[in-house]
Amino acid sequence: MAWNSGRFDRWGTLGASTGAVVLCAAAALSGCSKSESPSSASTAASDATASAAPAAAASGKPKIGFSVSTLNNAFFVGLKLGVEKGAKDQGFDLVQTNANGDAQQQVNDANNLLSQGITALVLNPIDSKAIIPAVQKANSMGIPVFTLDRGSDGGKVTSFVASDNVALGATGAKWIADKLKERYGSPKGNVVDLIGLVGTTAATDREKGFSDEMAKYPGIKVVARQEGAFDQEKSLNAMTNILQKFPQIDAVFGANDDNTVGAEKAIDNAGRYKPLGDKEHIMVIGADGTAQALSAIRAGKQDATISQNPIEMAAKALSFIADNNAKKPVPANYAWPTLLIDKSNIDSDETKKYGLWSLQVSQ
The missing domain is CATH 3.40.50.2300 (Response regulator)
Structure with a gap:
């Protein structure tokens, strides 16, 4: 899909939340x-x-x-x-x-x-x-x-x-760059990009935001870009293949939380899960704020999600x-504004005010 930057020049906004990363x-x-x-x-x-x-x-x-x-x-x-x-x-x-x-x-x-x-x-x-x-x-x-x-x-x-999916993708890239700087002293390392469902504006815009922001950090190498298609099974298979090819991976950006959950399963299956804080921990950030993602954040399997409502x-x-x-x-x-949720704010009043929408959804 062709990128139409003018579309986002005209966005109206609801406003931003305080104290956490909130995007329109x-x-x-x-x-x-x-x-x-x-x-x-x-x-x-x-x-x-x-x-x-x-x-x-x-x-x-x-x-x-x-x-x-x-x-x-x-x-x-x-x-x-x-x-x-x-x-x-x-x-x-x-x-x-x-x-x-x-x-x-x-x-x-x-x-x-x-x-x-x-x-x-x-x-x-x-x-x-x-x-x-x-x-x-x-x-x-x-x-x-x-x-x-x-x-x-x-x-x-x-x-x-x-949601402003260009901004959402950029937030994911910046979060990864900041975390890699904390790990190595400068933003560098190997990153995997699991793209959303090709043909949707959400996937196209998130990928543009992520790629444009990541291009600002020449020390970071995106070693693999594959379509996860907003699907857990496809993302699991894609990430399984990527893990076999690359022995060193520092972070994964999933275009949504189904992509990240699939990636997390692949990391577990490959025996490459390390807890938060470990120098070999593969950092994972997704989007949407699904119930599975929130559980994974609490369990230390996923680092963050950029939640929508x-x-x-x-x-x-x-x-x-x-x-x-x-x-x-x-x-x-x-x-509609988004909110970056990680272990530090998942149970905060601000997050509750924003709304953990996935708790209202039963499947």
């Missing part, structure tokens, strides 16, 4: 991976016939359509909960579909939603290019489109709500739909 974020997820259940509609709405213009549901409430990329990843379960929360808060009827990681299925789902008299379409795209026809069809019908966590490369999107992020997107319905201005891009 733009388009993702965490993360992303395959899904588990068939594409299905839920949450209720009367059967409405296709319309060339937005129409209210039979209940008189605006009807919102939501297509989530997958529910086989806790982050996207969090997005679903946030959309449901936002719909309830704003008094919307909601129709949902799960594309199960299939980009063409998602386009089909979106077209089906557009035939049901919805007044707005919320998309969490699997692929930023593949979703374009659905966005363009909504545009032709006069139905506003809102993208959540991941963006679209074409068509008109009214508002894009996510998909529940609150999604609810904010629904509030923008209400504003748009009321003819109020809404931001074209809105960045």
Whole structure:
């Protein structure tokens, strides 16, 4: 996907937390991976016939359509909960579909939603290019489109709500550089970069942020860049191969916490786990703040995660739909802040205030 720097010049922000590393974020997820259940509609709405213009549901409430990329990843379960929360808060009827990681299925789902008299379409795209026809069809019908966590490369999107993934990637790189400086006296060492799901704006932007920041440290060598695809099994396999090839690895950046959990399993399996503080400890930092990552941080298997809050992020997107319905201005891009969590602040009041969203998600 082509990099569009202008997209981030226009971000609105919620504000920063105090006392920890907080970033404003733009388009993702965490993360992303395959899904588990068939594409299905839920949450209720009367059967409405296709319309060339937005129409209210039979209940008189605006009807919102939501297509989530997958529910086989806790982050996207969090997005679903946030959309449901936002719909309830704003008094919307909601129709949902799960594309199960299939980009063409998602386009089909979106077209089906557009035939049901919805007044707005919320998309969490699997692929930023593949979703374009659905966005363009909504545009032709006069139905506003809102993208959540991941963006679209074409068509008109009214508002894009996510984390600033370029900044997120840069934070991961700087954290690694700082830790390597503590270890060696200057930022140097061997680093592995496990990239997210290629084709998503989140993966592209995190990789750009990470790579651009890491380029500032000539003493650090990125010995391997492989796609982990926001998937634990793929990341485990990729990291297993990397560990066999490189006897010296100092740190791993995972584009999301599924990538890092897979990497941690590979490190364990290879007998190369060393506890925090050991000079041979392989430092691992990820993103999203999943329950597995938080447990790994407490156990000393993962050093840090750059947490998002998909529940609150999604609810904010629904509030923008209400504003748009009321003819109020809404931001074209809105960045939800992130928080770097490690062992020093995982149980702090600040972290609790930010929200350990993964504790609200059960799979």
